[in-house]
Amino acid sequence: MRILPLLAASAIAASAFPAMAQDLTAKASAVAEKALKDPTGWDVIESLTTEVGARPVGSPAMERARDWGVAKLKALGFENVHLEPFTTGAWSRGAESAEVVGPWPQKLAILGLGGSSPTPAGGLTAPIVVFPTYRAMLALPPGALTGKIAVVTEKMTRTQDGSGYGGINANRTLGPTEAAKRGAVAYLVRSLSTDDTRLPHTGAANPAGIPAAALSTVDAELLEHMAARGKPVTVKLDMTSSFNPAAQAWNVVGEIRGREAPDEVIVVGGHLDSWDPGTGAIDDGAGVAIMTAAAKLAGGERPRRTIRVVMFGSEEQGGSGTAYANAHKVETGKIVVAGESDDGADLIWSLNLPKGAAAHPAMTAFLTAIGPLKVIVGRGLPSQGGADISGLMLLGVPFVDFHQDSNRYFDLHHSADDTLDKIDPAHLAQNVAVWASFIYTVANSDIDFRKLAAGGQ
Amino acid sequence: MRILPLLAASAIAASAFPAMAQDLTAKASAVAEKALKDPTGWDVIESLTTEVGARPVGSPAMERARDWGVAKLKALGFENVHLEPFTTGAWSRGAESAEVVGPWPQKLAILGLGGSSPTPAGGLTAPIVVFPTYRAMLALPPGALTGKIAVVTEKMTRTQDGSGYGGINANRTLGPTEAAKRGAVAYLVRSLSTDDTRLPHTGAANPAGIPAAALSTVDAELLEHMAARGKPVTVKLDMTSSFNPAAQAWNVVGEIRGREAPDEVIVVGGHLDSWDPGTGAIDDGAGVAIMTAAAKLAGGERPRRTIRVVMFGSEEQGGSGTAYANAHKVETGKIVVAGESDDGADLIWSLNLPKGAAAHPAMTAFLTAIGPLKVIVGRGLPSQGGADISGLMLLGVPFVDFHQDSNRYFDLHHSADDTLDKIDPAHLAQNVAVWASFIYTVANSDIDFRKLAAGGQ
Numbered sequence: 001m002r003i004l005p006l007l008a009a010s011a012i013a014a015s016a017f018p019a020m021a022q023d024l025t026a027k028a029s030a031v032a033e034k035a036l037k038d039p040t041g042w043d044v045i046e047s048l049t050t051e052v053g054a055r056p057v058g059s060p061a062m063e064r065a066r067d068w069g070v071a072k073l074k075a076l077g078f079e080n081v082h083l084e085p086f087t088t089g090a091w092s093r094g095a096e097s098a099e100v101v102g103p104w105p106q107k108l109a110i111l112g113l114g115g116s117s118p119t120p121a122g123g124l125t126a127p128i129v130v131f132p133t134y135r136a137m138l139a140l141p142p143g144a145l146t147g148k149i150a151v152v153t154e155k156m157t158r159t160q161d162g163s164g165y166g167g168i169n170a171n172r173t174l175g176p177t178e179a180a181k182r183g184a185v186a187y188l189v190r191s192l193s194t195d196d197t198r199l200p201h202t203g204a205a206n207p208a209g210i211p212a213a214a215l216s217t218v219d220a221e222l223l224e225h226m227a228a229r230g231k232p233v234t235v236k237l238d239m240t241s242s243f244n245p246a247a248q249a250w251n252v253v254g255e256i257r258g259r260e261a262p263d264e265v266i267v268v269g270g271h272l273d274s275w276d277p278g279t280g281a282i283d284d285g286a287g288v289a290i291m292t293a294a295a296k297l298a299g300g301e302r303p304r305r306t307i308r309v310v311m312f313g314s315e316e317q318g319g320s321g322t323a324y325a326n327a328h329k330v331e332t333g334k335i336v337v338a339g340e341s342d343d344g345a346d347l348i349w350s351l352n353l354p355k356g357a358a359a360h361p362a363m364t365a366f367l368t369a370i371g372p373l374k375v376i377v378g379r380g381l382p383s384q385g386g387a388d389i390s391g392l393m394l395l396g397v398p399f400v401d402f403h404q405d406s407n408r409y410f411d412l413h414h415s416a417d418d419t420l421d422k423i424d425p426a427h428l429a430q431n432v433a434v435w436a437s438f439i440y441t442v443a444n445s446d447i448d449f450r451k452l453a454a455g456g457q
Numbered sequence: 458m459r460i461l462p463l464l465a466a467s468a469i470a471a472s473a474f475p476a477m478a479q480d481l482t483a484k485a486s487a488v489a490e491k492a493l494k495d496p497t498g499w500d501v502i503e504s505l506t507t508e509v510g511a512r513p514v515g516s517p518a519m520e521r522a523r524d525w526g527v528a529k530l531k532a533l534g535f536e537n538v539h540l541e542p543f544t545t546g547a548w549s550r551g552a553e554s555a556e557v558v559g560p561w562p563q564k565l566a567i568l569g570l571g572g573s574s575p576t577p578a579g580g581l582t583a584p585i586v587v588f589p590t591y592r593a594m595l596a597l598p599p600g601a602l603t604g605k606i607a608v609v610t611e612k613m614t615r616t617q618d619g620s621g622y623g624g625i626n627a628n629r630t631l632g633p634t635e636a637a638k639r640g641a642v643a644y645l646v647r648s649l650s651t652d653d654t655r656l657p658h659t660g661a662a663n664p665a666g667i668p669a670a671a672l673s674t675v676d677a678e679l680l681e682h683m684a685a686r687g688k689p690v691t692v693k694l695d696m697t698s699s700f701n702p703a704a705q706a707w708n709v710v711g712e713i714r715g716r717e718a719p720d721e722v723i724v725v726g727g728h729l730d731s732w733d734p735g736t737g738a739i740d741d742g743a744g745v746a747i748m749t750a751a752a753k754l755a756g757g758e759r760p761r762r763t764i765r766v767v768m769f770g771s772e773e774q775g776g777s778g779t780a781y782a783n784a785h786k787v788e789t790g791k792i793v794v795a796g797e798s799d800d801g802a803d804l805i806w807s808l809n810l811p812k813g814a815a816a817h818p819a820m821t822a823f824l825t826a827i828g829p830l831k832v833i834v835g836r837g838l839p840s841q842g843g844a845d846i847s848g849l850m851l852l853g854v855p856f857v858d859f860h861q862d863s864n865r866y867f868d869l870h871h872s873a874d875d876t877l878d879k880i881d882p883a884h885l886a887q888n889v890a891v892w893a894s895f896i897y898t899v900a901n902s903d904i905d906f907r908k909l910a911a912g913g914q
Contacts, residue, residue: 050682053563061562105518106510106736109873197654198735198873218876222736225507225877278655279563279679416566416655419675420682 021361024444028369028437031297035433041293042425044072045286045345049279049420057273057314058090058247065272069252069288069311076296078254078309084327088319090247091115091204093276094240098188098213101125102234104226110188110213111200111277111415112239113172114317119186119211123238124149126185130227134171138178146183149235150175151227153220158194161350161381162343162406165413168192176208186237187212190220195411202275203414204317211239249273251324252311254292256299258443264305265331266442267338267397268295268435271315271388278418282409284315286423286431287341294435303443305336312388315342325391332395337442337449340386341431343404344412345423348434350376350403352383356452362445369437373430375402398449402434478818481901485826485894488754492890498750499882501529502743502802506736506877514730514771515547515704522729526709526745526768533753535711535766541784545776547704548572548661550733551697555645555670558582558693561683567645567670568657568734568872569696570629571774576643576668580695581606583642587684591628595635603640606692607632608684610677615651618807618838619800619863622870625649633665643694644669647677652868659732660871661774668696706730708781709768711749713756715900721762722788723899724854725752725796725892728772728845735875739866741772743880743888744798751892760900762793769845772799782848789852794899794906797843798888800861801869802880805891807833807860809840813909819902826894830887832859855906859891 035041048068055065066083073081091114098108130151131137137145137152152171157164171189179187191201191214198218205212215223226233252272258264270287274280288311295309312320328335337354357363358378367377383401385393393399412418441447492498505525512522523540530538548571555565587608588594594602594609609628614621628646636644648658648671655675662669672680683690709729715721727744731737745768752766769777785792794811814820815835824834840858842850850856869875898904 046682050679050686051561053561053679104508104510196874196878197656198876199654199656218874218878221878222507222510222876225503229507417653417675419655419679421653421675421678 021365024362024441025365025368028365028441031440032369032373032433032437035294035297035436036429038293038297038429038432040296041289041428041432044289044292045281045423045428046420047072048285048288049281053279054276055272055274055280056092056276057088057249057317058092058244062273066250066252069272072292073252073254073309076292079257081254083250083252085248085250086319086323087246088249088314088317090244090317092242092244094118094242096213096239098235098237100226100233101236103231106222108219109198109200109216111202112241113176113202113205113212113214115205115207116212116239116241117209118241119237119239123236124186124211125234125236127232128223128227128235130223134175140182142181143183145179148184149186149188150179150184151188151223153190153224155190156192156194156410158407160405160407161403162409164194165192165410172203172214173205176205176210176212180208180210184210186210188215190215191217193217193410193415197417199415199417201414202277211237213237213239249313249319251313251320254309256295256303256307258305259302260304262306263334265308265335266305266439267308267310267335267392268439269310269312269388270341271320272311273314273316275316275414277416279420280418281420281423282344282412282418283414284342286345286428290341290428290431290435293432294439297432297436298439298443305443307439307443315387321388321391324388325395329395332392332397335392335397338389338392338397338399339402339435340389341435342386342388343406344409345428345431346405346408347427347430348375348402349405350379350381352378352381352401354398354400354449354453356455357447357449360447360452362441362447366438366441370434373434375434398453400438404431478822481819481898482822482825485822485898488897489826489830489890489894492751492754492893493886495750495754495886495889497753498746498885498889501746501749502738502880502885503877504529505742505745506738510736511733512729512731512737513547513549513733514545514706514774515549515701519730523707523709526729529749530709530711530766533749536714538711540707540709542705542707543776543780544703545706545771545774547701547774549699549701551575551699553670553696555692555694557683557690559691560688563679565676566655566657566673568659569698570633570659570662570669570671572662572664573669573696573698574667575698576694576696580693581643581668582691582693584689585680585684585692587680591632597639599638600640602636605641606643606645607636607641608645608680610647610681612647613649613651613867615864617862617864618860619866621651622649622867629660629671630662633662633667633669637665637667641667643667645672647672648674650674650867650872654874656872656874658871659734668694670694670696706770706776708770708777711766713752713760713764715762716759717761719763720791722765722792723762723794723896724765724767724792724849725896726767726769726845727798728777729768730771730773732773732871734873736877737875738877738880739801739869739875740871741799743802743885747798747885747888747892750889751896754889754893755896755900762900764896764900772844778845778848781845782852786852789849789854792849792854795846795849795854795856796859796892797846798892799843799845800863801866802885802888803862803865804884804887805832805859806862807836807838809835809838809858811855811857811906811910813912814904814906817904817909819898819904823895823898827891830891832891855910857895861888
């Protein structure tokens with residue numbers, strides 16, 4: 001195993017700091033310590049999951065979430081609380097059922113994928129073809145699945161860095177299109193899940209003009225057992241759904257205005273919308289809670305620069321990141337750094353800083369402050385940012401990438417199990433502590449990530 | 458911690474055995490060894506869960522299960538394969554839904570309890586009263602819950618011996634009656650579950666004339682969070698169900714007839730019916746598979762006595778144990794011993810033999826044979842038998858009690874997660890090995906448990 005280079009322990013260099021840097025370090029440490037005991041993060045996620053619950057874009061619940069977001073930011077003392085409206089496509093689930101009708105009648109647990117077409121009224125019945133891997137389906141020529149329901153039962157790998165999801169993501173997002181190209185009348189995919197419950201995991205898929213749904217892992221294996229018998233197996237799907245190409249959506253914004261450089265802005269956020277089966281606790285109420293709490297703690301004494309929290313309004317079905325970037329094009333030069341939390345509530349175990357930044361006194365102060373929090377710095381994982389800041393990233397805004405432990409995330413993600421009880425308050429607080437001390441050091445220094453990346457100091 | 462007395466290692470005494478006992482020991486060991494590698498148990502449970510699936514008493518699926526049982530016993534070479542019909546009450550689930558309608562609208566995951574009344578057409582809407590323990594509800598006087606939905610959210614304890622279930626069983630079985638006595642219009646109970654998925658666990662309850670359902674553990678906690686806010690919370694239930702007081706049911710029976718004493722019978726079984734949400738894998742397809750495989754392996758060479766396998770036809774809603782005892786009253790004196798497997802498919806970790814039996818050469822042979830299988834003998838757990846042999850037990854039939862590890866059982870029990878993928882084939886095979894060597898030694902000796910219990914030899 002290759003040992004990855006780590007940064008030298010920053011405490012050694014502390015005695016060489018100028019007085020301002022020492023003060024920043026002490027204050028960032030105090031912010032982190034306070035965050036570990038502060039209830040704000042937990043209170044926010046407990047409130048959102050209890051008082052709103054599931055909130056898909058385009059739904060009445062999303063309107064309640066919007067109002068909740070505005071009220072919560074105001075109650076926590078944020079300034080300039082406002083909505084930034086946009087429109088986006090919104091797929092909405094209706095009644096759904098699936099069953100094997102022969103030769104061994106059994107009900108199947110499914111969830112339609114966002115982007116799925118409904119079945120014809122009364123349902124759709126067809127023989128299935130089961131593929132143990134997505135590649136096995138792709139190997140077939142056009143027309144090979146005419147009149148069939150294609151079923152891909154490939155399993156997902158549990159990983160700490162979440163790469164098991166990326167490795168299999170096309171099975172869900174592109175599978176319906178590839179099945180339709182080959183003549184399939186519907187597409188079923190084993191849930192992108194590392195758990196073994198009978199709860200399916202939904203998610204977005206490219207619209208392919210055919211019904212498409214996720215099977216629970218259990219039901220995917222049931223169909224494998226049936227298919228292994230070598231007899232034709234027939235499945236009936238009955239799925240209703242609707243699509244609104246221009247649903248109203250909102251990014252919910254609050255700020256703590258800077259005292260010296262208010263037009264220099266730190267943008268942090270998570271997404272407020274969720275899929276419908278759970279209560280959107282880990283995806284991504286947790287990100288909203290972490291960033292809201294971290295911004296509040298970092299901005300407890302009025303900061304030099306402005307700290308802005310964005311509750312993005314349509315991540316799952318897309319739109320909020322692009323809308324945000326479009327609305328803020330004119331000020332992107334003033335956005336000091338962007339950060340997003342959208343991988344649950346488990347511990348941050350590794351992080352990347354923008355190129356050239358780690359040796360800057362502000363970042364040394366930050367890294368010293370989080371020294372007790374067991375975070376590996378610069379481990380070598382790629383910097384990917386996130387969907388909701390991707391629009392800003394494309395415009396050249398610097399960003400940071402804090403990696404949460406994903407071992408458990410895909411047990412829960414996009415399923416009815418995405419609920420509050422899965423969140424460990426101590427792990428949530430560690431996230432708040434890391435982000436709060438980062439935001440604090442950036443907001444109370446003049447660090448310029450663009451200049452550092454270009455080799456300046 | 459008190460060290461419980463264990464039996465002396467029986468291998469030490471082996472040299473003193475008469476030749477017949479040595480032969481029995483060697484053959485019982487060979488049966489156990491063979492069972493650990495034999496695929497029959499797995500094949501049976503794979504077949505039942507794939508080709509039949511869920512099979513509640515009174516359903517068309519139960520008729521398919523009956524036919525499956527007859528065909529399977531015949532295919533495995535059992536003799537005298539036949540049905541023993543009886544009638545019993547059968548509750549049948551219809552459409553069900555539950556939601557918080559105010560002040561924070563959210564859907565709830567429920568499963569009606571067997572014995573529940575349906576709601577009025579169009580549903581039932583009422584404020585809830587949440588009790589953290591069952592005792593807290595019992596403390597209220599009659600009339601105290603008039604017009605309310607009573608909600609008991611008490612948690613279940615995970616235990617190896619299953620006692621966590623017994624400790625809380627009344628919350629489900631008697632809760633509806635006690636709630637109705639106090640004027641409640643409906644009753645919701647936190648699932649008797651040790652897992653944290655959003656899948657509810659159903660089960661039987663005494664009919665109380667009101668709708669009664671299990672909440673998933675997640676939804677029970679959601680209602681606790683809402684109730685903690687101190688505002689009235691209103692829930693709507695919409696449940697349909699039907700009850701057939703005289704549904705047709707069958708015990709499915711097969712035998713391996715004894716060569717010397719064919720009217721001396723060893724009765725072993727599990728129950729073929731299941732609840733509806735899963736595929737009845739651990740409850741109790743596993744018991745059916747274990748006993749069928751064990752009987753076949755034990756009876757591979759025609760035994761002295763008759764080995765009888767019973768697939769009981771209505772355990773979950775009751776009836777099959779009583780029906781079996783009633784039908785076999787005249788031969789109970791000839792039933793040498795009865796055994797039931799109905800706690801899943803995890804390892805047998807402890808067992809009790811009838812009083813006075815352990816020192817008999819047949820049981821010494823049995824205990825020697827299972828020496829490698831890590832079973833504690835006579836640990837002190839009470840002998841309870843099981844629901845389907847309870848009728849025979851009341852008639853004085855000797856029985857054995859083999860305890861399966863229940864740590865994981867109540868994660869799955871009575872839920873949609875009761876599926877094949879939860880069964881470890883190696884653990885299933887250990888069960889088969891223990892039962893097969895027990896059945897072998899009893900069927901090929903003249904051990905008389907009644908005489909041993911009375912102090913004879």
